[in-house]
Structures are given as C-alpha cells and as structure tokens.
Amino acid sequence: MADLIELGRHTTVLGGPDLGKYPSGNPLLVQGADSRVLIDSAVGVQLPEVDAVLLSHFHEDHTVGIGARPELPVQIHARDLAGVQTVEGFAAASGFPGEEYARELTEVFQHQGVAQAQPFADDAHWDLGGGVTITAVPLPGHTFGHSGFLIEPDGVFFTADVDLSSFGPFYGDVEASLTDTRESLARCSQVEAAHYATFHHKRVVEGRDELLRLLAAYADVLTRREQAVLDLLTEPRELDELVGQGIVYRPGKVPAYAVESERRMVARHLDELVLRGAVLHEDERYALM
Ligand SMILES: [Zn+2]
Ligand SMILES: [Zn+2]
Structure with missing residues (x-):
C-alpha cells in the first residue's frame, strides 16, 4: 500500500x-x-x-x-x-x-x-x-x-x-x-x-x-568528491587507483554493481579537472598541475 x-x-x-x-x-x-x-x-x-x-x-x-x-x-x-x-x-x-x-x-x-x-x-x-x-x-x-x-x-x-x-x-x-x-x-x-x-x-x-x-x-557533494580526487593526487595515479578509495562510495562498501559506475564518475571529475587545467593527464596517469 x-x-x-x-x-x-x-x-x-x-x-x-x-x-x-x-x-x-x-x-x-x-x-x-x-x-x-x-x-x-x-x-x-x-x-x-x-x-x-x-x-x-x-x-x-x-x-x-x-x-x-x-x-x-x-x-x-x-x-x-x-x-x-x-x-x-x-x-x-x-x-x-x-x-x-x-x-x-x-x-x-x-x-x-x-x-x-x-x-x-x-x-x-x-x-x-x-x-x-x-x-x-x-x-x-x-x-x-x-x-x-x-x-x-x-x-x-x-x-x-x-x-x-x-x-x-x-x-x-x-x-x-x-x-x-x-x-x-x-x-x-x-x-x-x-x-x-x-x-x-x-x-x-x-x-x-x-x-x-x-x-x-546536494550540489556540495560534487565539490566534496572533486576535493577527494585532488587529495588522492598528491602523487601521480592511474584512474583505477582512484576507484574504491572513498570518492563516491565508502571504501569497502562499494556494491558489486557499482565498481564500474564509480570508475565512470571519478573519470568524469578527472575530465573536468583536466579541462580546467588543475590536473595533467599523461601516460595513463593523472597528476596535479
Ligand atoms: Zn531512481
Ligand atoms: Zn535513476
């Protein structure tokens, strides 16, 4: 009902x-x-x-x-x-x-x-x-x-x-x-x-x-996720190293179906950061500018 x-x-x-x-x-x-x-x-x-x-x-x-x-x-x-x-x-x-x-x-x-x-x-x-x-x-x-x-x-x-x-x-x-x-x-x-x-x-x-x-x-969550991406880039990393690190889902709490979706969401933040000139994408790795 x-x-x-x-x-x-x-x-x-x-x-x-x-x-x-x-x-x-x-x-x-x-x-x-x-x-x-x-x-x-x-x-x-x-x-x-x-x-x-x-x-x-x-x-x-x-x-x-x-x-x-x-x-x-x-x-x-x-x-x-x-x-x-x-x-x-x-x-x-x-x-x-x-x-x-x-x-x-x-x-x-x-x-x-x-x-x-x-x-x-x-x-x-x-x-x-x-x-x-x-x-x-x-x-x-x-x-x-x-x-x-x-x-x-x-x-x-x-x-x-x-x-x-x-x-x-x-x-x-x-x-x-x-x-x-x-x-x-x-x-x-x-x-x-x-x-x-x-x-x-x-x-x-x-x-x-x-x-x-x-x-x-609700929009603040986007800012929080973006900051979490930046915080993980204290050294150059590949996209896969940023998945399961708490950017979208709590570490260890990523539903099986969501691993791919978290990867896509993190990639979209990285794309934005690269476009904005805050992050450099080179040889599969992302690094702070
Ligand atoms: Zn729905
Ligand atoms: Zn929906």
Missing part, C-alpha cells in the same frame, strides 16, 4: 515503502478533467488505473510493471527511448551488464523492455483537461534524457532522481554527464513551485527556500 499525499487538487504522491528509498520510489498521479496520468512507477506501489504514463528516465526503479501493460500509452524523453524499449538498450545505456545484476533486475523490478514507449521532446507539454497541465523540464545528467515535470495549477515540481539525498547525484551510467548534472541542479533551483516532489528519500519539499537549502547541500 502506498502512502497517499495530496499536493493540490489534482496531484497525489503515491509514497512507496521507506520514503521511496531505492529500490522503491514515490510516483505521482495527476488527475485532469479528461485524463489521468501516472508519472513513473515503483516497487511496492500498485500500478493504478491510468490513461497514460510519463517516465522521468529509463532506469529500472521507475518502470516497474509498465512493460507488462503493452496497451498503456507511455512517453519518455527521446534521448532515453532506446534505454527503455529493450533490455539490450538498457544494458547499453546504463553499462550494467552481468548475469547477477540481470537477475536482480528481473526479480526485484520485473524489468523488461517497454516496447510501446514513444519519445517526447525538450519542450513537451500535456493538457489533461480542466486546466490541468504537465510540462517537461529537461534535467539531463543522471541519464541523457532525465526529465522533471511541472504540474499546474497545483504548483508541483517533480524532480525525479534529483532526489536531494545525502549520497548526492549519481552520474555513473554510460549515458550520463557530470557537466549536465551541474547545469540541471542550477535549472532545478530556478523552477518556482509550491511543492517539490522527489522520487526517492525526501518525497515532498515544501517551498522554494527549503528546496534551495537542500539543493545547495
């Missing part, structure tokens, strides 16, 4: 177990005069009867049960379409291969391709009737097509996996970007809304002041 939290007259959070901590989440139900739309789905939240589904991105924890309902119209940002349509597309975009992880995807998330998914563009806008609208807000970085949604007239901004958790942003997929993540956090801070809904952890943040405070702390 989901915890139902009403945000305005048309928008309801379907709160998943544990405040929607991964592997669960907090989907949103939006009711217009003509149609009823679900934004994302989650483990532990029964799929409600809806006319259509909007997906914030292609990740397994947001598409639970959707592939098994081929009659249900589904839309996702064009850049995440291939990642959601087939299991092979998911593996290519996320970079999560391996049999053990594939088994977890099936068992925990009933993961499968959402073959009926159709693409939407950056400026997508949906009219649900009775003055209720949903507007896409592109927030790339976590995945290339990661999108938030603004629901009016309720003044609800769904920030998807900009989840404001203490872990911080995740940009460990093959199709992810640290630079885009930074820009998307800035973009989030500009959206005026009465309520901010995250898919994980916080669920609902009331008012923009509180959002800005939480966003600043």
Whole structure:
C-alpha cells in the first residue's frame, strides 16, 4: 500500500515503502478533467488505473510493471527511448551488464523492455483537461534524457532522481554527464513551485527556500568528491587507483554493481579537472598541475 499525499487538487504522491528509498520510489498521479496520468512507477506501489504514463528516465526503479501493460500509452524523453524499449538498450545505456545484476533486475523490478514507449521532446507539454497541465523540464545528467515535470495549477515540481539525498547525484551510467548534472541542479533551483516532489528519500519539499537549502547541500557533494580526487593526487595515479578509495562510495562498501559506475564518475571529475587545467593527464596517469 502506498502512502497517499495530496499536493493540490489534482496531484497525489503515491509514497512507496521507506520514503521511496531505492529500490522503491514515490510516483505521482495527476488527475485532469479528461485524463489521468501516472508519472513513473515503483516497487511496492500498485500500478493504478491510468490513461497514460510519463517516465522521468529509463532506469529500472521507475518502470516497474509498465512493460507488462503493452496497451498503456507511455512517453519518455527521446534521448532515453532506446534505454527503455529493450533490455539490450538498457544494458547499453546504463553499462550494467552481468548475469547477477540481470537477475536482480528481473526479480526485484520485473524489468523488461517497454516496447510501446514513444519519445517526447525538450519542450513537451500535456493538457489533461480542466486546466490541468504537465510540462517537461529537461534535467539531463543522471541519464541523457532525465526529465522533471511541472504540474499546474497545483504548483508541483517533480524532480525525479534529483532526489536531494545525502549520497548526492549519481552520474555513473554510460549515458550520463557530470557537466549536465551541474547545469540541471542550477535549472532545478530556478523552477518556482509550491511543492517539490522527489522520487526517492525526501518525497515532498515544501517551498522554494527549503528546496534551495537542500539543493545547495546536494550540489556540495560534487565539490566534496572533486576535493577527494585532488587529495588522492598528491602523487601521480592511474584512474583505477582512484576507484574504491572513498570518492563516491565508502571504501569497502562499494556494491558489486557499482565498481564500474564509480570508475565512470571519478573519470568524469578527472575530465573536468583536466579541462580546467588543475590536473595533467599523461601516460595513463593523472597528476596535479
Ligand atoms: Zn535513476
Ligand atoms: Zn531512481
């Protein structure tokens, strides 16, 4: 059973177990005069009867049960379409291969391709009737097509996996970007809304002041990770020597599936530092300038 939290007259959070901590989440139900739309789905939240589904991105924890309902119209940002349509597309975009992880995807998330998914563009806008609208807000970085949604007239901004958790942003997929993540956090801070809904952890943040405070702390994690990279470069090191050293995950606490994603995240910090002229990349090794 989901915890139902009403945000305005048309928008309801379907709160998943544990405040929607991964592997669960907090989907949103939006009711217009003509149609009823679900934004994302989650483990532990029964799929409600809806006319259509909007997906914030292609990740397994947001598409639970959707592939098994081929009659249900589904839309996702064009850049995440291939990642959601087939299991092979998911593996290519996320970079999560391996049999053990594939088994977890099936068992925990009933993961499968959402073959009926159709693409939407950056400026997508949906009219649900009775003055209720949903507007896409592109927030790339976590995945290339990661999108938030603004629901009016309720003044609800769904920030998807900009989840404001203490872990911080995740940009460990093959199709992810640290630079885009930074820009998307800035973009989030500009959206005026009465309520901010995250898919994980916080669920609902009331008012923009509180959002800005939480966003600043969330962005600080990027600064902390970058400093951790610099601290490890007191002598020249190769990328592999920087993985498992606490930059993203606590040493000894890196989940098996996350070794590759930590490597990609660290590499993205190194790329930024090289571009900025703070770090030199030579003969496979990174060194402070
Ligand atoms: Zn995600
Ligand atoms: Zn998620």
